[in-house]
Amino acid sequence: MKKASILMIIGALLLTGLFKFPLWNIMLGAPQYPEPLGMNIYIDGIKGMNEFDIKNIDGLNHYIGMKTIPKPKDMWEFTVFPIVIGSMAVLGFIIGILGYLKKISYNWFLGWLIIITTLGILGMYDFNAWMIDYGTNLDPHAIMKMQNPDGTPMSYKPPLLGHQKMLNFDAYSYPRLGGYLMGAGMLLTLFAYLLGKRSKSLN
Template identity: 30%
Template sequence: MAATLAGTGTKSRITRLAGALVARLGDRLPFLVAAVALALSLALPYWHMTLRAPQYPGGLRVVIYLTHLAGDVQEVNGLNHYIGMMKLEEAAVFERAIAPYGVAGLALLALLAGIVRRRWTALLALLVVVFPLVFVADLQYWLWYFGHHLDPHAALSSAIRPFTPPALGTGRVGQFVVEARFGPGLYLAFLAALSALWGIVTRLRGPAQRG
């Protein structure tokens, strides 16, 4: 009996403390979560594409990170040259070059919003919210660009019309079935966006503060 009482007491104390902590962190925690998620996302794939054809029983995979490409890039480039497509590494060169600084900057903005409880820091964190949308839009642009800038002199140019490979979902190019999926990095960026959005709303609704 005594043990139960004591147990309940401990539990309620923990709950109370946690409550207090959440209250204190209420408009800080979402920004901190966003900062961590963004930083982590730098190390994870944002997008990947699997190409399946009879002669590739295991499929070919291209994995896009914010900073680099991985997987069967050389093989896919080799195949793409038959339809006159540019090399994958020629896409988004500028974006990839600035990505580490850009995302680090966004993570710092989120961190700033988490530390400095001001409205203006929260508003700056809006950039974190729009970031994954910008990524998807840019991806879509490059997919369109690649599919619409085929070398007219390529061997199979007459066999293929301009096309846009799917950014998400399944498409078909020649004998290849192409499956495109978002990667864990992009999901983290979405998580960061939602988390930041929550933080922004919480802060804007909260008691008026300076700035």
């Protein structure tokens, strides 16, 4: 149970990496941009990969009627997410310590994993909903009005995961280090639960 608890503690602490490293990244590449434009999405805001990336992306978006990249104060998520992640990291750490002291069972590890997984799914759903609004709710008075072959307005929603062609841009959307650390923390917690269950069955 002690080894399982140590894995639980490490898994929970890996969540704190989200306070320093980006959770997600979206890249936009086109022939007129030798260096792709990119933005890193943190739990408390969005930053350009390079100094003028956000400004250049907003400039491009203006022509097709897309909203500007939101500031932290524009989205409640950037206030709530740090609180949620911090709370889950602390809770997981406490559960790991109590498990190490044999005050609770390994089932608490699974409970924490279920909660963080649920929160992660809800976060991805919210992120995708924001991108749908961002890419489809366009200004009707925009300079450029692009349409699909069937006459419907073209969507500029970036992919949630993977690659998508948008006009002459290639959009790429993938996790960054913070997201991988979160995934590793969840995986370690699963191992902690399985190890705790196995050690219990051997006793």
